[in-house]
Amino acid sequence: MPNIAIHVASNLALLWIIRRFDRKAFDADAQGIVLAVFASHLIDLDHLLADPIYDPARCSITTHPLHHPVMWVLYTGLIFFKNRRVRYFGVALVLHLVLDALWCIR
Ligand SMILES: [Zn+2]
16 A cells, blocks of 8 residues: 555546546546545455555555455456446556555565
């Protein structure tokens, strides 16, 4: 779990990209899309299963169940849903995992 600010900044950047390139859908359901993107933070609830709950030196990808590489397949599958909330939720989850993975190789 890298700095929460990095995750929030990446969510804001993703929302900017969505608004820029899928403007019609964003304008029609801005609240739902913003909620879907920020709901990706719920993936970090699996930290509650770890002891200690937060350890900056720990790699989330290898230790937390919702961050497990198998889950990446599921989250990537969400990207192919027609429903835009589900699709952008999947994109945000994959982005979250990529940032966490980068945190692991630092
Ligand atoms: Zn995480």
